[in-house]
Amino acid sequence: MPSSPSADATAIEVRDLHKSYKKVKAVDGISFAVPRGVTCALLGGNGAGKTTTLSMLLGLLLPTSGHIRILGIDMVTHRYAALPRMNFTSPYVDLPHRLTVGQNLDVYARLYGLRYRKRRLQQVAEIFELDDLWKRKYGSLSAGQKTRVSLAKSLLNEPEVLLMDEPTASLDPASAERVRDWLSEYQRNTGATVLLASHNMLEVERLCSDVMMMKQGHIVDRGAPSELLQRYGRTTLEQVFIDIAKDEAL
Amino acid sequence: MFASFQRVAALVVRYLYLMRSSWPRLLELAYWPTVQMILWGLINQFLAGHSDWVAQTGGLLIGAVLLWDVLFRAQLGVSLPFFEEMYSRNLGNLFVTPLRPFELALALLLISLLRTAIGVGAAAGLAILLYRYSIFDMGLPLIAFFALLMIMGWSIGLMVVALVMRWGLGAEGLAWAIIFAFAPLSGIYYPISVLPRWLQGVALSMPSAHVFEGMRALVREHYFSMHHFWSAVALNLVYLAVGFALFLWAHRVARKKGLLLQMGE
Numbered sequence: 001m002p003s004s005p006s007a008d009a010t011a012i013e014v015r016d017l018h019k020s021y022k023k024v025k026a027v028d029g030i031s032f033a034v035p036r037g038v039t040c041a042l043l044g045g046n047g048a049g050k051t052t053t054l055s056m057l058l059g060l061l062l063p064t065s066g067h068i069r070i071l072g073i074d075m076v077t078h079r080y081a082a083l084p085r086m087n088f089t090s091p092y093v094d095l096p097h098r099l100t101v102g103q104n105l106d107v108y109a110r111l112y113g114l115r116y117r118k119r120r121l122q123q124v125a126e127i128f129e130l131d132d133l134w135k136r137k138y139g140s141l142s143a144g145q146k147t148r149v150s151l152a153k154s155l156l157n158e159p160e161v162l163l164m165d166e167p168t169a170s171l172d173p174a175s176a177e178r179v180r181d182w183l184s185e186y187q188r189n190t191g192a193t194v195l196l197a198s199h200n201m202l203e204v205e206r207l208c209s210d211v212m213m214m215k216q217g218h219i220v221d222r223g224a225p226s227e228l229l230q231r232y233g234r235t236t237l238e239q240v241f242i243d244i245a246k247d248e249a250l
Numbered sequence: 251m252f253a254s255f256q257r258v259a260a261l262v263v264r265y266l267y268l269m270r271s272s273w274p275r276l277l278e279l280a281y282w283p284t285v286q287m288i289l290w291g292l293i294n295q296f297l298a299g300h301s302d303w304v305a306q307t308g309g310l311l312i313g314a315v316l317l318w319d320v321l322f323r324a325q326l327g328v329s330l331p332f333f334e335e336m337y338s339r340n341l342g343n344l345f346v347t348p349l350r351p352f353e354l355a356l357a358l359l360l361i362s363l364l365r366t367a368i369g370v371g372a373a374a375g376l377a378i379l380l381y382r383y384s385i386f387d388m389g390l391p392l393i394a395f396f397a398l399l400m401i402m403g404w405s406i407g408l409m410v411v412a413l414v415m416r417w418g419l420g421a422e423g424l425a426w427a428i429i430f431a432f433a434p435l436s437g438i439y440y441p442i443s444v445l446p447r448w449l450q451g452v453a454l455s456m457p458s459a460h461v462f463e464g465m466r467a468l469v470r471e472h473y474f475s476m477h478h479f480w481s482a483v484a485l486n487l488v489y490l491a492v493g494f495a496l497f498l499w500a501h502r503v504a505r506k507k508g509l510l511l512q513m514g515e
Binding site: 086093100 | 510
């Protein structure tokens with residue numbers, strides 16, 4: 001298995017990544033590395049290239065050019081070696097509506113080939129308080145309940161790398177806070193690497209120690225939330241975000 | 251290898267859960283084959299009193315309609331479960347698991363086999379009750395006919411899925427319509443010799459035409475045509491290879507164009 005020299009310390013390594021659709025450059029030559037055990041954010045407005053980047057990291061989208069390594073594994077040529085150790089959640093994908101919560105999670109547990117499937121299902125049911133929802137059809141759940149189930153799905157295989165696209169989109173503040181609590185706890189307990197794409201600044205400030213600002217397919221700035229605040233002379237990441245969005249020179 | 255088997259089994263379980271979740275859907279699997287069988291059974295009874303040819307080949311039309319339904323159901327059995335994944339926007343989740351595209355295709359084929367067996371099996375059982383016609387009287391050759399039509403149906407199903415994966419649910423109508431393009435040339439109810447000479451060549455490039463010719467030879471002349479059998483086997487290998495190749499190509503194009511996350515209603 002081809003593995004980079006920095007595989008031990010780096011969870012995600014991206015070099016000169018491009019994605020173009022005809023004349024549109026969705027991602028334009030980005031490079032970054034995310035160390036293991038870090039929660040990192042990809043922050044940017046609509047069309048900045050966040051979802052495109054995540055999709056390429058997952059292998060759902062083929063890059064036009066560039067290199068991606070996750071856990072030291074080349075995602076273009078050997079992604080099936082990395083996928084069992086990763087997972088993903090997004091409000092833009094869904095689970096089958098006509099299956100119950102339990103059936104959906106059971107199918108995914110089987111797809112990941114979990115050894116102690118029933119025990120793991122019990123664990124996630126407990127963590128995400130799914131017992132009452134277990135026999136309900138997924139399609140009948142509220143947005144908050146669906147997010148809990150999706151999150152449970154994304155943690156079934158106890159991923160070392162978790163990619164999340166707007167994990168709390170469409171949730172009320174209380175539900176969103178609970179999701180953030182669960183995420184923090186998972187990260188703390190397992191030392192997993194989390195990369196989340198978001199334009200929810202509060203979430204990013206609360207969860208992430210490292211922030212990459214994306215605009216028009218480029219990473220235009222990067223740093224810890226406190227560093228970014230200092231650099232832009234602002235008090236919130238939202239203000240930084242607006243400064244970057246307004247700056248035509250970037 | 252075992253992990254691959256586990257993933258295929260996981261998807262089969264997923265489709266079984268889906269089938270179990272709605273009894274009207276389960277009933278629907280048998281509904282159309284049964285309606286077709288009753289209709290053609292009555293036509294067969296009427297014609298038997300007016301035509302020596304039909305009278306001598308009792309049940310030929312019922313056998314033909316049941317076998318035609320094997321082909322139709324096999325194709326739908328592949329394409330409809332795939333559409334379910336698109337309706338529920340689940341492809342993005344599926345393809346971030348270690349699931350390989352060929353494993354998804356294999357699971358679709360297996361579930362198609364089950365759906366076809368339920369649908370056509372129920373109709374075949376009713377044919378015995380209503381018309382005292384048992385398609386099972388064909389014996390072992392029936393297994394060959396069934397398998398050959400299943401494989402052709404799978405191949406066309408994979409081609410339909412490939413088109414839908416490439417061009418989206420706008421191409422969904424093909425799943426219902428495409429198989430009927432094969433019907434006139436398959437010689438379901440009449441021999442291929444009825445067709446104009448130039449069309450006979452086209453017809454014989456389809457496995458189904460050899461199956462129905464073979465069925466008529468069995469029912470009317472009581473012999474199993476090895477020529478038609480091996481022709482259908484060889485053609486099916488080509489059809490299945492093309493079906494799989496198109497499916498894998500469409501999956502790659504979907505990855506290139508970012509369609510896997512966008513697919514849905």
